[in-house]
Amino acid sequence: MEGLPPHNAPYFSGAPSAGAGWILRCGIDITGRDKYTSRMIELNNATKQFGSLTAVDNVSFRVKAGEYFALLGPNGAGKTTIVKMLLDFTKPTSGSLSVNGLPSTNAESRKAIGYLAENCHIPPYLSGWQYLQRCAELLNLSRVDAMRQCGRIVELIGMQGREHTKVGTYSKGMIQRFGLGAALIGNPKLLILDEPTAGLDPIGIREIRELLESLKDQGMTIFLNSHLLSEVEKICDNAAIINNGRLLVKDAISALVKDNDTLEDVFVRLVKGQDENA
Amino acid sequence: MKMPNALSPIIRISKYTLTDEIRQKSFIIMFVICAIFILLIRGCYQGNYMVNGQALDAETIIRVVSKLTFHIIAVGAMLLTALLSMRVFRRDRDDGMQSCILSKPIARWQYVGGKILGLWALSVIFMFSLHSVVFISASISLNAVMPEYLIASLLSSFNLLFVVVAVFLLSLLMSDIIAFLCVLGIGIVGLVADGIYALSHSQMAQAMIGQAGPQSDWTWWKAVYYLWPKLSGAERFASSFIGGEGFPGFGSIYPLINVLFYILILGTLLFWRFRNEDII
Numbered sequence: 001m002e003g004l005p006p007h008n009a010p011y012f013s014g015a016p017s018a019g020a021g022w023i024l025r026c027g028i029d030i031t032g033r034d035k036y037t038s039r040m041i042e043l044n045n046a047t048k049q050f051g052s053l054t055a056v057d058n059v060s061f062r063v064k065a066g067e068y069f070a071l072l073g074p075n076g077a078g079k080t081t082i083v084k085m086l087l088d089f090t091k092p093t094s095g096s097l098s099v100n101g102l103p104s105t106n107a108e109s110r111k112a113i114g115y116l117a118e119n120c121h122i123p124p125y126l127s128g129w130q131y132l133q134r135c136a137e138l139l140n141l142s143r144v145d146a147m148r149q150c151g152r153i154v155e156l157i158g159m160q161g162r163e164h165t166k167v168g169t170y171s172k173g174m175i176q177r178f179g180l181g182a183a184l185i186g187n188p189k190l191l192i193l194d195e196p197t198a199g200l201d202p203i204g205i206r207e208i209r210e211l212l213e214s215l216k217d218q219g220m221t222i223f224l225n226s227h228l229l230s231e232v233e234k235i236c237d238n239a240a241i242i243n244n245g246r247l248l249v250k251d252a253i254s255a256l257v258k259d260n261d262t263l264e265d266v267f268v269r270l271v272k273g274q275d276e277n278a
Numbered sequence: 279m280k281m282p283n284a285l286s287p288i289i290r291i292s293k294y295t296l297t298d299e300i301r302q303k304s305f306i307i308m309f310v311i312c313a314i315f316i317l318l319i320r321g322c323y324q325g326n327y328m329v330n331g332q333a334l335d336a337e338t339i340i341r342v343v344s345k346l347t348f349h350i351i352a353v354g355a356m357l358l359t360a361l362l363s364m365r366v367f368r369r370d371r372d373d374g375m376q377s378c379i380l381s382k383p384i385a386r387w388q389y390v391g392g393k394i395l396g397l398w399a400l401s402v403i404f405m406f407s408l409h410s411v412v413f414i415s416a417s418i419s420l421n422a423v424m425p426e427y428l429i430a431s432l433l434s435s436f437n438l439l440f441v442v443v444a445v446f447l448l449s450l451l452m453s454d455i456i457a458f459l460c461v462l463g464i465g466i467v468g469l470v471a472d473g474i475y476a477l478s479h480s481q482m483a484q485a486m487i488g489q490a491g492p493q494s495d496w497t498w499w500k501a502v503y504y505l506w507p508k509l510s511g512a513e514r515f516a517s518s519f520i521g522g523e524g525f526p527g528f529g530s531i532y533p534l535i536n537v538l539f540y541i542l543i544l545g546t547l548l549f550w551r552f553r554n555e556d557i558i
Contacts, residue, residue, distance in 0.1 A: 087381050089557035107385040115381040121374030125301055137290055138382045140283070182378065 040065045040112075040190050040221045041086065045095035048081050048245075055081040057245035058095070063223060063238075065189070068216045070224045070232040070239040070253075072263075074271055078245040079225045080118060083194050086223075087115060100189060114188030118195040118225070120179030124168030128159060128178045131167065132185060139186040153181040158207070172199040180208065184215075191215065194225045209235060233263040243271045287384045291392025294375075296400050299362060309404060312354065316411045319347055323419050337420060344416045344427065345520050348409065352434045352513055355405035359438050360461050363397055363445035364454040371558055380557055390552050394442055394545075401438040406431050426519040433516035436534065437509050440541050444507075447548040450555060467502070469510045475503040507540045508533035 041063035048056040056078040063069045073079050084090045085097050088104050102109035122131050132153055136146035154163045157177040167175065176199065183191060196212070197205045205228070213235055216222060226232055232239060233253060240250035248270045249256065256266050299305055322343045327334045334342075370376040370393075379389055409431040417423045441461055448457035477483050478499065511533025518530065 084557070087557075089377065089380065091554070107383045109383075110381060111383040113381065115377075117374065117377050117381075121372065123298070123373040123375060125298070134294065135378065135382070138287060138379060138384060140286060186382075 038062075038064050039098070040067070040100055041069075041223060042098045043082070043095070044097070046082070046085060046092045046097055047094045048078070048085060048090065049093045054245050056085070056092075056242075059242065059245070059247045060095075061240055061247060061250045063221065065221050066219045068212075068222045068224070068235060068237045070226060070236040071242065072226070072229065072232065072239055072267060073242040077242045079242065080194055081245075082242075083115075083192055083223075083225060086192065087113065111186075112189040114183035114186070114191045116176075116179045116183040116191075116193045116196050118198060120176055122167045122170075122175055122178060124166065126167055127164050128167060128170070128174075128181075129154070129163040131178060132163075132181055135182040135185045141186065149185055153184055156184065156211070157181040173201065173204040176200060176204070176208075180211070188220070190221045190223065192223045192225075195227065196224070197226065197228055197231065205231065229262070229264045229267055233257065239263070241267060241270050243274050246274070248274055284388065287382075287388045288392040288395060291379065291384075291389060292394075292396030292399060295366070295393055295396025299397070299400050305362075308358065309407075312351075312408055313411060316347065316351070316408050317415070319343065319412070320415045320419075323415070340416050340419050341520070344412055344424070345517055347412050348427065348430060348517055348520060349513065351405060351408045351412070352431075352437065352516075355401055355408070356437055356441050356465065356509070357462075358404065359397070359401040359441045360445050360458050362400070363442050364449050364458040366393055366397060367446065367449055368454060377557055386553050386555075387549050390446070390549055394439075394446065394548075397442050398435075398439050401442065402432075402435045405435065405438065424520065430516040430519045433519070433534070434513055436537050436541070437512055440507065440509065440537050440544070443541055443544045443548055447544050447551060450548070450551050464507055465509050468506050468508055471499060471502040471506050472508070472510050474499050504536075508536040512537045 039062050041061075043060050043062075046056055046059045047054065059078075059082065071079050071082060081090065085092050086099055086104050087110065088107075091105070097104040099109040100112035122128070126134070129150060132150040133146055136149055141149065154160055157180060159174065159177055159181070162170070162174065167178070170178070176196065180193075180196060183193070193212075197208050200208065209231055212222060212224075216235065224232065224236065236253055238250070238252050239256060241248045253263065257263050323336070323340050327339055367376070370379075376389075380386065406428070409427065413424060413427045416427070444461045444464065445457050448460050451457075452460070515530050515533050
């Protein structure tokens with residue numbers, strides 16, 4: 001990303017020493033039990049029906065803390081519905097979901113989450129800075145902390161100099177960056193990204209990938225919803241593939257992709273296979 | 279002093295709601311036009327008015343015009359509140375603020391509470407500012423302050439809360455414009471029911487009923503009169519304080535209790551409905 005310092009370089013000065021905790025490059029402190037909690041996300045027989053349509057059908061899987069997990073599937077497979085259930089944006093028809101050990105219906109579970117929506121929208125009358133500040137205030141950060149974090153985030157997403165102009169003048173890529181920045185405020189332990197590279201050009205995609213890789217290095221759990229299989233293959237540890245609301249497979253990328261196959265080959269084979277069986 | 283944890287997101291969300299609405303140019307323009315209109319009403323204070331061949335004294339004119347203006351402002355504020363309320367949830371959804379807020383550790387009741395508080399505060403400020411303009415003009419013309427005018431303004435602010443809650447609830451169930459029209463309809467039906475009830479108790483109507491025999495059935499209108507949201511009644515109760523009429527008695531407080539009761543019922547339904555709403 002433009003303006004990004006090299007990996008492992010501190011993004012800001014004045015970080016406490018190692019003894020004070022793992023205060024990392026973008027100020028993310030992952031000290032505490034969550035680093036060692038094995039289950040950051042857990043779905044138990046989660047089902048979601050919209051009338052006669054079953055969007056998610058009896059899906060169960062777990063994502064461990066520190067994992068870089070990708071949820072893959074064709075359009076309408078139920079990926080976004082799973083994300084919405086994790087955030088309690090929609091209630092499961094049956095089954096249960098938990099985040100960081102708390103039921104997803106408990107608002108406290110969202111303390112651990114940073115969320116970037118698919119097709120991120122930001123009110124056009126706000127500036128990027130005002131948007132980040134609102135996000136910080138909603139997390140109950142003190143004014144000083146909020147200002148400090150917003151400053152760091154603006155640097156991290158490479159938007160210095162543009163943060164005080166109105167969002168209405170931003171490109172799609174810039175809005176996406178501010179959306180990602182907003183997700184990073186408050187040092188979340190889990191980052192849920194729904195198509196984070198949607199609408200970005202190849203350079204923007206690479207920049208986001210580099211940023212996500214750096215976050216992974218810091219031990220943050222990342223839950224990625226994406227269509228870009230080549231990107232997923234490069235950066236994710238584990239992946240699950242769903243189709244028609246059903247979980248087809250969940251495994252390590254290295255276990256899924258064998259011989260000369262690519263993740264795309266595996267994906268197409270599994271999805272087509274299920275469609276033909278159906 | 280640190281705010282209690284549950285309260286602080288509500289205050290923040292209400293602050294954002296208020297500032298986002300004020301940011302709209304249309305709101306500022308509307309406020310300026312209303313303020314100019316209210317200031318122009320001052321001209322009525324200086325006119326010569328005759329009733330039954332007798333000239334009215336300046337004080338009576340000022341009090342009557344001020345009371346009339348009080349009602350015009352209150353009804354205008356209700357209309358404006360309904361217009362602003364009908365698009366609050368939709369705009370928040372379209373701008374991505376709803377999903378942004380609710381992806382944070384903020385409960386849905388806190389979000390809805392913040393929205394209600396923000397919009398109610400804005401409407402009350404709008405109405406109170408316009409009432410204050412009349413209050414100042416009338417006080418200068420009368421050479422005496424009328425504090426009851428401002429008390430009446432605060433009392434009629436409950437009507438605005440009713441409008442906010444009702445439009446919010448209905449906008450979750452139907453299209454925004456239909457929600458607005460429904461609440462407008464509630465106000466109009468209440469006004470008509472009040473009118474019919476008053477008419478039925480007039481001497482002329484009583485005489486007509488007496489001539490026609492006991493077959494006339496007013497029970498239906500009586501039920502509407504007592505059970506329908508009594509926005510106009512609450513408005514009349516509030517305005518009865520103006521002009522030194524004093525406390526109008528406990529019987530006339532019923533419309534206010536009726537409105538508060540409806541706020542409670544609709545508010546409960548709103549929180550329950552939004553709890554089950556899918557966030558887009």
